[in-house]
Amino acid sequence: MNCKELAYMLADYCDGSMDPRLREELDDHLSRCEPCMAFTKTFRTTCAETRKLREDIEYTIPPEVCERLQAFVRAAALKYPEKVREYRDQVERDRREKVAGLVGAAAAGKLSPATELVIESHCAACPGCRDYFDALRGTGAPKAGDTPEGIRPHVIALMQSLPPGEEFFLA
Amino acid sequence: MSAERWKDDEALLESLRKGAPGAVDELLRLYQGKIFNLAMSILKNESDAEEAAQDVFMTVIRKADTFQGNSAFYSWIYRICVNTCLMRLRGKRRNETVSIEEFMPVFTDEGMHASPMDDWSKEVERNALNEELGRMIRKYTEELSDKYRVVFVLSDVEGLSNEETAKILGLTVPAIKSRLHRARLYLREQLSRYLLEGKAG
Numbered sequence: 001m002n003c004k005e006l007a008y009m010l011a012d013y014c015d016g017s018m019d020p021r022l023r024e025e026l027d028d029h030l031s032r033c034e035p036c037m038a039f040t041k042t043f044r045t046t047c048a049e050t051r052k053l054r055e056d057i058e059y060t061i062p063p064e065v066c067e068r069l070q071a072f073v074r075a076a077a078l079k080y081p082e083k084v085r086e087y088r089d090q091v092e093r094d095r096r097e098k099v100a101g102l103v104g105a106a107a108a109g110k111l112s113p114a115t116e117l118v119i120e121s122h123c124a125a126c127p128g129c130r131d132y133f134d135a136l137r138g139t140g141a142p143k144a145g146d147t148p149e150g151i152r153p154h155v156i157a158l159m160q161s162l163p164p165g166e167e168f169f170l171a
Numbered sequence: 172m173s174a175e176r177w178k179d180d181e182a183l184l185e186s187l188r189k190g191a192p193g194a195v196d197e198l199l200r201l202y203q204g205k206i207f208n209l210a211m212s213i214l215k216n217e218s219d220a221e222e223a224a225q226d227v228f229m230t231v232i233r234k235a236d237t238f239q240g241n242s243a244f245y246s247w248i249y250r251i252c253v254n255t256c257l258m259r260l261r262g263k264r265r266n267e268t269v270s271i272e273e274f275m276p277v278f279t280d281e282g283m284h285a286s287p288m289d290d291w292s293k294e295v296e297r298n299a300l301n302e303e304l305g306r307m308i309r310k311y312t313e314e315l316s317d318k319y320r321v322v323f324v325l326s327d328v329e330g331l332s333n334e335e336t337a338k339i340l341g342l343t344v345p346a347i348k349s350r351l352h353r354a355r356l357y358l359r360e361q362l363s364r365y366l367l368e369g370k371a372g
Contacts, residue, residue: 002282011352035283038290039276039359045292046308046359050327053305061207065221069207070199073228077195 001029003036010043099147099155105169107136115168118158129154180244187235195232202245203228206252212324213256215313223259227252242338249331250339253321260317268316271353274360291366304362311361315354322347323354 001009001022006029012018013026030037061069105111111119123130132151147155162168183201186194206227210220230251238247277285295304312323325336326347333351337344 002278003284004276004278004282007276007278007356008352011348011355035288038288038292039284041290041292042288042363043355043359045295046362047327047355049295049301049304049362050308050355050358052301053308054328054330061204062217065207065217066203069203069221069224069228070196072225073199073232074195076229077232 001025003029003033003039006030006033006036007039010040013040014044014047095156098159099152102155102159102168103136103147106133107139108169109137110169112166112168114166115158115162118161122154122158126154184235184238184240184244187232198228198231202248206248209249209252209324209329210256212328213253213317213321214259219259223252223255226255230255246335246338249325250341253325253339257317257321269314271315271319271357274357275353276356276360289363289367291363294366307362307365308358311358312354315357319350319354319357322350326351327355 006026009018009022009026013023018026030040102111102115105115106119119129119133123133128150132148159168179201183194183197187198203224207220207224210223210227211217214220214223227248231248234251238244242250279285312320315323321340322336325331325339326333331339333344333347336342337347340347
């Protein structure tokens, strides 16, 4: 073992994880090499001084920081699930209203031409929706909130494919 | 990490997931000191550390649901903290970092020490240098680049095992050991120069 190898093996040597045979070799080198002895001793001292620092560190958090942190996290944690639920509920309500509005306009024959066109082209490819809208036309008004589950997502997609701001029924 | 700590963390995670009353308070009670101090060690600035701690706890609360549980809870939180702090550091230029290479021991082609070695270990033991030395260690640690500093902080300051540090940083144990050793070699050299300078002056 030379001095360079020794320097890079010191970590294992100091934490006691070194193979006993290597340790013997290292000890042997140390006993004959003054620079390495100095190097090893100062390395150990460095590690020991660092450990002392760790003992000095307390898990302290300044009281005013602690107070602000707790207030912030508590408030945000309370608001967070509420906010998400509120948002999701609102989106769901808006969608239901829009779907009901479109279905109502279709039943009353009051769809805008653009919407009519979008529905027509969709129905050409989707038998489920074709049957539904065929049955709807001319009935006057559908029963509230009974858009079938299989149709609803299609209607939502249709509405989203309309240009923004496009009203889907005639005034 | 003790078995009791494990059980505490499991229960805490479960109550966070359920949104049980008091879960957030318990989370803060167990971790606010550790997280704030870890953030301080990395960021070196109280208001940055405070904001980072806020972010960390919000992330923990938001993601408690999706935490897979294939690592320990505390190491998950530490990892979030380290990542949050590193993201913050990225936005800032740290111009005071030194090149660790300049402080590695120098050897001849035959692998012998190329410069004379001074044994100052006895002096440190004899003299009441402790406070001053502690201050210098802190200063030199701060000058390390993030790559070494974070490993050094987790291992030697926080006292985590190499395995724990590896998990938190997503690195291998040999990589942690190597960085840690280089950081210690660097510190030894810095302290040598500091003490020798003191002697000369």
